[in-house]
Amino acid sequence: MKIMMLSDYQLPVIACFLLFFAMIMYWISLSMPKNNLIFQISKSLVILSNLIFALTLLMRWIGENYFPLSNLYESLIFLSWGLSTIHLFIEFQTKSRLIGSIATPIMFFLSGFSSLTLPTDMQKALPLVPSLQSNWLMMHVTMMMISYATLIVGSLLSILYLFFIIFNSNASKNESVVIENNRNESIISKVNYSKLSLLETVDIWSYRIIGLGFPFLTIGIISGAVWANEAWGSYWSWDPKETWALITWLVFAIYLHSRLLKGWQGKKAAILGSCGFFVIWICYLGVNFLGKGLHSYGWVF
Known part of the structure; x- marks a missing residue:
């Protein structure tokens, strides 16, 4: 259980760093429109961070026995997952790297704010009030x-x-x-x-x-x-x-x-x-x- 809770807090930190590199890669890909490799790498980083956010929510759900949307930390993780999902869907439809270049900074800010800025007490899963x-x-x-x-x-x-x-x-x-x-x-x-x-x-x-x-x-x-x-x-x-x-x-x-x-x-x-x-x-x-x-x-x- 302790290992699960530790992973609970550490996984969004990893996703935050992935989104930082994805943001940089998207910006670079804009200046190099013919280079599809950089675009694919940036997209892969967002997909990986999306899976990490989903895994974090799932672990909280299983570990605490309630849907993980009871505090600010959990809602930030859910919002980061939602933004990355919407972003990937639009990107798949349009094949445009512009979406990622404007969406990844928001996702990076949200994941960084939730995992690196919020006090530890606010990240903890607490028993639900009545x-x-x-x-x-x-x-x-x-x-x-x-x-x-x-x-x-x-x-x-x-x-x-x-x-x-x-x-x-x-x-x-x-x-x-x-x-x-x-x-x-x-x-x-x-x-x-x-x-x-x-x-x-x-x-x-x-x-x-x-x-x-x-x-x-x-x-x-x-x-x-x-x-x-x-x-x-x-x-x-x-x-x-x-x-x-x-x-x-x-x-x-x-x-x-x-x-x-x-x-x-x-x-x-x-x-x-x-x-x-x-x-x-x-x-x-x-x-x-x-x-x-x-x-x-x-x-x-």
């Missing part, structure tokens, strides 16, 4: 963490879209100079078509991923309300965590509403999606650090 001894624990928290992982990736793509827009606006002047000097408009049109195709791909995948994560967030909030009524006798108490979960839901609901009914695409939609990225982090970590409430398991200050 309010957490419910079948709703797995339903509610799993849905919320999966929604966080999915929406973070989707909103990261929105941020990437805005970055491309800014980069292209700065590069447009240089392209006009090339046109004047070379008079070779066919080459420039191909470059512009390539950029347009990349922007459209990023925009579409951001929309698809956010659309996938939103139902998980909705189910998570509804199941949390039912669980709250069972545990505390009230469906909604305007706890800081509940309030920010509602704000997060509204931000992404507005994003989807704007795309579906208003026809927003591109820059306007990307701005909304980017706002969602910061709202998620406030809901997930900021509330726990800045204020206490019924969802206070993550309080460290």
Whole structure:
């Protein structure tokens, strides 16, 4: 048992270092697009870290006899696993190394924060308090963490879209100079078509991923309300965590509403999606650090 618990704490540290090297390799692969070996190595490192996170959660589940989502440490490990899974799925579909270059820094930060920064006492598995001894624990928290992982990736793509827009606006002047000097408009049109195709791909995948994560967030909030009524006798108490979960839901609901009914695409939609990225982090970590409430398991200050 002691060996199992020791491995429990050490495995995420190994995953953290793997993600660090994966992040570096992804960045190098961007500068060497024709070198597929570096890209495959970076992907393999993420796959290995994903398996390590899954193994860590499984060992906790078996060792402690409850689903490992009862404290901040366990939720960070689960979120790291969720992010790596979503990232690998999108990468498999798009064959693009851009996803890994923006997702691995987030995963590296989460794994490092959970395994190297959190106090040892907060990493320990403790007996569940009465309010957490419910079948709703797995339903509610799993849905919320999966929604966080999915929406973070989707909103990261929105941020990437805005970055491309800014980069292209700065590069447009240089392209006009090339046109004047070379008079070779066919080459420039191909470059512009390539950029347009990349922007459209990023925009579409951001929309698809956010659309996938939103139902998980909705189910998570509804199941949390039912669980709250069972545990505390009230469906909604305007706890800081509940309030920010509602704000997060509204931000992404507005994003989807704007795309579906208003026809927003591109820059306007990307701005909304980017706002969602910061709202998620406030809901997930900021509330726990800045204020206490019924969802206070993550309080460290």
